[in-house]
Amino acid sequence: GQNPLFPRILGHEAEGVVESVGKGVIDVQPGDHVLPIFTGECKECPHCLSEASNMCDLLRINTERGGMLHDGHTRFSKDGKPIYHFLGTSTFSKYTVVHVGQVAKINPEAPLDKVCVLSCEMSTGFGATVNVAKPKKGGFVAIFGLGAVGLAAAEGARVCEASRIIGIDLNPNRSEEAKKFGCTEFVNPKDHNKPVQE
Numbered sequence: 001g002q003n004p005l006f007p008r009i010l011g012h013e014a015e016g017v018v019e020s021v022g023k024g025v026i027d028v029q030p031g032d033h034v035l036p037i038f039t040g041e042c043k044e045c046p047h048c049l050s051e052a053s054n055m056c057d058l059l060r061i062n063t064e065r066g067g068m069l070h071d072g073h074t075r076f077s078k079d080g081k082p083i084y085h086f087l088g089t090s091t092f093s094k095y096t097v098v099h100v101g102q103v104a105k106i107n108p109e110a111p112l113d114k115v116c117v118l119s120c121e122m123s124t125g126f127g128a129t130v131n132v133a134k135p136k137k138g139g140f141v142a143i144f145g146l147g148a149v150g151l152a153a154a155e156g157a158r159v160c161e162a163s164r165i166i167g168i169d170l171n172p173n174r175s176e177e178a179k180k181f182g183c184t185e186f187v188n189p190k191d192h193n194k195p196v197q198e
Contacts, residue, residue, distance in 0.1 A: 011091030040102035125152025158182030
């Protein structure tokens with residue numbers, strides 16, 4: 001159902017250093033270390049002001065938007081022809097242009113070669129657990145899929161003090177890694193003759 005808008009620069013996870021800022025931008029300055037975030041926050045709409053949602057009215061996920069919000073035009077081109085933006089971040093590029101609400105300032109001592117997973121994978125899994133699922137202390141949690149998002153969800157369940165955190169994945173090699181992130185049990189559905197929920 002998405003509009004196939006091409007050519008465009010894809011990518012939504014990254015880290016970087018602010019090179020320059022537009023007129024009126026005060027939240028970040030050149031030299032700041034940042035993570036681009038494709039679900040941005042304007043900090044003014046009802047969703048941004050609510051603790052229950054981060055689906056900003058202005059900067060919510062929009063796969064069809066190919067330019068900047070204030071004028072609709074792209075900031076990328078080749079040979080005079082436009083190359084469109086993707087998710088407001090376009091991180092598969094050495095340089096990108098984003099709305100100020102689509103970057104999060106980070107500690108400049110954080111290693112840039114390792115923090116890019118915080119711009120999506122870690123924040124998605126951890127945030128879904130801590131802010132949405134909100135497991136009770138001593139509760140049980142099951143996590144289906146132990147990639148980066150699933151492992152972050154396990155870490156969120158551990159922070160919430162769930163007593164039983166069941167990691168479920170088809171890859172047996174993820175068992176040990178799952179324990180490091182808080183899983184108390186590991187289940188591979190291929191090892192059982194009945195549905196995993198049983």
